[in-house]
Amino acid sequence: MKGFGAETFGDLYAEDYDAELGTTMDADTRESVELLTDLAAGGTVLELAIGTGRVALPLAARGLAVHGLEASDKMVAKLREKPGGDAIPVTIGDMADVSVDGTFDLVFLLFNTIFNMTSQEAQVCCFRNVARRLTARGVFLVETFVPDLSAFVDGHAVNGMGVTRDAAGLDIRRHDPVAQTIDYQRIVFTENGTRMAPLAMRYAWPSELDLMARLAGLELCDRWASWDRSPFTAAASRHVSVYGRAGA
Ligand SMILES: C[S@@+](CC[C@H](N)C(=O)[O-])C[C@H]1O[C@@H](n2cnc3c(N)ncnc32)[C@H](O)[C@@H]1O
Incomplete structure (x- = not known):
């Protein structure tokens, strides 16, 4: 879509993002925080596309050192308005580049946002650059939908x-x-x-994401159908996938 860049989402939706998600995401957010806390195991954490801090703020409240990367300063301004929002370091940038300092035990990218990168090249770059930012035990978690094209007729x-x-x-x-x-x-x-x-x-099948991980020297460690670690089957409409260093 012409004119839809990395910062466009935030520029358009920052004002209403929290109100529109409202309580509909509460249970999902709580479950995601549980799983992410377990995976972080007290280590350093980076959220790509941190947005208004829906998940990063409760993680930080649990004592984790959470960093953020975000393309839209309007989304970050909303994060800063919230209690604790000033204490989370956020780099303004593109998640394809992951231009942040340091290494992390957990990098995560939630809520279909990996597909906000609208080319395969950008998604491949993201995996590669995340891999460079992982500690030896570090993992990259991606939560996104499984594409469903059944509703399309003539495109x-x-x-x-x-x-x-x-x-x-x-x-x-x-x-x-x-x-x-x-x-x-x-x-x-x-x-x-x-x-x-x-x-x-730009959507990708789970298998394509796994290949992107392999190109970056990572491999799939776990894949669940939801935050509750339920088994991933052909019936799943989304997946929570965890990648770690190949052979680690
Ligand atoms: C659906 S929101 C998710 C926000 C937050 N992670 C959450 O789960 O509530 C998508 C976020 O991705 C950000 N974004 C989109 N493309 C980006 C890019 N290329 N690099 C960094 N952030 C991006 C948007 O500004 C927005 O904050």
Whole structure:
């Protein structure tokens, strides 16, 4: 999608991000914090695309040394407004580059955000640069959806997003099977006008992510269907995958 860069997501959604996720993510956030705390084992932690600190703040509250990387200063400004948000060091940058100092026992990238890098090249770079930032025992955790292309007809999918007395919404997606990109546009119509919410993503199958890890000298250590470590099967709609140094 032209004009959708690394910082575009935050520029568009920082203001409403926490309110829109609201309590819908609470249980997921709690479970993710449990698993991430276990994996960190008291060590140093880096969250790629830290956003407004949904997960980083509760991790820091558990005494972990959490660092963040984020493309959008608007998202970081929201993090800074929250209690404890000033204490988390955040580097403004692109998660494909991982230009941060130091090494980490746990690097993580949640909530489908690996697909916010809209080219295979950027995703490959991200794995490679994360590998350079891992300690000998360090692991890289990725949580993202398993692609589901079943709704697309002739490259497009359209879903109604609810109807009220004074508003209606539509989700329109366009799929490019060669680039593996999906451009999203959520359109809300109200009496006062139309609101557009675009998003650009490049999806990858779990097996492609595993290959990217191998190119970076990492290998898959664990894959679960959710934060509760339930088994990953063909029925899973997402995966929580943990990569460590090959042969370690
Ligand atoms: C869905 S939010 C996730 C935020 C947070 N990790 C969470 O789980 O709530 C996606 C975040 O990725 C950031 N982002 C998108 N592309 C990025 C990039 N190339 N490098 C760094 N951050 C990026 C956005 O600014 C936004 O904060």
